[in-house]
Amino acid sequence: MKIDLHNHSYYSDGVLSPTEVVNLAKQEGCDIFSLTDHDTTDGLLEAQKQADEVGLKLVHGVEISAMWSNMTIHILGLNVDINNPIFQAGLKQHQDFRQLRAEKMARGLGGAGVFSALEKVKVVAKKGMITRTHFAQMLIQEGVCKDMRSVFKRFLTGKKPGGVGGQWAQFDEVIGWIHAAGGKAVLAHPLRYRMTNTKIKRLLSHLSGAGLDGVEVVTGSSSKDEITLVSQWATQFDLLVSSGSDYHGWPNQRTRIGRLHDMPNVNQTVWKDW
Ligand SMILES: [Zn+2]
Ligand SMILES: [Zn+2]
Incomplete structure (x- = not known):
């Protein structure tokens, strides 16, 4: 079985339309596929x-940003009822914050000599949602920075001109939204946060206590050792395991839809009942 449960379209910070993403998944021979845009389910109708x-x-x-211990983490909501009002009200709260953040970021960039940033970034973002990735793409297009790394270093983090801290809902609230919609809450890419392994285990322990269902064991960039490590944590914290590429379609991203290492055969998968 080929399973890829983590992908983005241009309804958040991906490049392709939902139709194009679904076509790619089909071409790659996926048996089960999920579109998980950031804080929105708007692309799912087309998908x-x-x-x-x-x-x-x-x-x-969906992939929902959440706060844990003053840090931003990403929680996937899989197999959700997108018509659930509690769930959609939560997403709306995050969409509103993204709008506000974009305005603040643009003001910050204006102060650093990058003018009309909001107008320019709106051209880059194909749909309504503006993400930090769109700001980064715009700054590269404008010739202000040469690549993603320097954009984030010079402009979009911490106290830099376009840096605006995340004000997402707390992790337990986000898990609650996903459960209200009948979905499974899965911690995305656990090794991509700037945390020591000890801290990641504390994160998994807290989230598991708050009802987290699973953890992404296989991602598009996982090595075999990383897969072994995270699958051991899944067992330790009694979590289901999931697999997803985090495909965005960026030209410099090597990740391909459905091109993932096999899941080690130790845990129950999040898709076992689907
Ligand atoms: Zn993520
Ligand atoms: Zn993602």
């Missing part, structure tokens, strides 16, 4: 239409 058209099993998903 579902195309999935029906080409005969692909689409799991309705």
Whole structure:
């Protein structure tokens, strides 16, 4: 079985349309596929239409930012009922914050000599949502920075001109939204946060206590050793395991839809009942 439960379209910070992403998943031979845009399910209608058209099993998903111990983490909501009002009210709160953050970031950049940043970034973001990645792309296009790394270093983090801290809902609240919609809450890419392994284990322990269902064991960039490590944690904290590429379609991203290492055969998978 080929399973990829973590992908983005241009409804958040991906490059391709939901139709194009679904077509790629079909071409790669995915058996189960999920579109998980940041804090929005708006791309799923189009994705579902195309999935029906080409005969692909689409799991309705989302990737929600959340606060844990003053840090931003990402929690996937998989197999959610996108019509649930509690769930959508939560996402709306995050969409509103993203709008506000974009305005603040643009003001900060204006102070550093990058003018009309909001107007310019709106051209880069194909749909309504503006992410930090869009700001980064805009700054590179404008010739202000040469690559993503320097953009984030010079402009978009901490006390830099475009740095605005995340004000997302707390992790337990986010898990609550996902459960209200009947979905599974899964911690995304546990090794991508700037945390020591000890701290990641504390994170998993807290989240598991708050009802987290699973953890992403296999990601598009995982090495075999990393997969072994995270699958051991999944067992330790009694979590289901998940697998997803985090495909965005960026030109410099080597990740491909459905090109993932196998899941070690030690835990229960998040998709076992689907
Ligand atoms: Zn993420
Ligand atoms: Zn993602």
